[in-house]
Amino acid sequence: DAGVTQSPTHLIKTRGQHVTLRCSPISGHKSVSWYQQVLGQGPQFIFQYYEKEERGRGNFPDRFSARQFPNYSSELNVNALLLGDSALYLCASSPEGGYYEQYFGPGTRLTVT
Amino acid sequence: QKEVEQNSGPLSVPEGAIASLNCTYSDRGSQSFFWYRQYSGKSPELIMFIYSNGDKEDGRFTAQLNKASQYVSLLIRDSQPSDSATYLCAVNKRSNYQLIWGAGTKLIIKP
Numbered sequence: 019d020a021g022v023t024q025s026p027t028h029l030i031k032t033r034g035q036h037v038t039l040r041c042s043p044i045s046g047h048k049s050v051s052w053y054q055q056v057l058g059q060g061p062q063f064i065f066q067y068y069e070k071e072e073r074g075r076g077n078f079p080d081r082f083s084a085r086q087f088p089n090y091s092s093e094l095n096v097n098a099l100l101l102g103d104s105a106l107y108l109c110a111s112s113p114e115g116g117y118y119e120q121y122f123g124p125g126t127r128l129t130v131t
Numbered sequence: 132q133k134e135v136e137q138n139s140g141p142l143s144v145p146e147g148a149i150a151s152l153n154c155t156y157s158d159r160g161s162q163s164f165f166w167y168r169q170y171s172g173k174s175p176e177l178i179m180f181i182y183s184n185g186d187k188e189d190g191r192f193t194a195q196l197n198k199a200s201q202y203v204s205l206l207i208r209d210s211q212p213s214d215s216a217t218y219l220c221a222v223n224k225r226s227n228y229q230l231i232w233g234a235g236t237k238l239i240i241k242p
Contacts, residue, residue: 061175120177
């Protein structure tokens with residue numbers, strides 16, 4: 019079975035631009051979570067979606083938004099990019115959301131110049 | 132105080148020995164506890180998860196949970212050089228389902 023897939027793998031953007039990151043969960047999984055990870059730190063929670071509804075939101079500005087589609091894939095959007103948004107963006111899927119284990123995709127490396 | 136704390140290491144262990152990794156957490160209501168392994172430049176890989184007090188074994192890995200003392204540990208038996216990585220502890224936050232992560236412990240297995 020295919021694992022979690024993310025696209026693109028790498029991305030270079032300029033300050034002020036907008037970016038859309040995509041994620042497809044493991045087949046049969048209904049929940050997707052997004053995380054940001056900077057070098058030397060653990061991932062920071064951004065959003066969790068379950069059955070197309072937002073289940074949780076971390077401490078990120080409104081420039082960050084996400085949605086989940088009927089096929090359970092998800093998009094993370096970031097507006098007005100800042101240099102500090104440069105990070106590895108991770109998508110994780112889970113069978114039911116909530117307290118269940120999460121499986122990560124390979125991530126999207128975003129560089130803002 | 133951080134919500135999830137780990138010793139950053141590096142923790143150096145001889146090949147074939149037992150590696151012991153520890154994690155403490157602050158939210159007494161946390162219900163799910165996870166250990167992930169992360170190689171440099173890669174995404175986290177789930178190693179173990181544990182929900183109940185006590186030990187849970189899977190191959191060379193054993194997770195131990197003590198909710199009264201608010202700590203969770205990971206033991207790796209017969210350590211191999213391929214086990215060299217950063218090990219991340221994650222805990223479910225009771226209030227909004229999010230995973231709270233430690234900064235990770237860098238483990239080095241010396242041949």
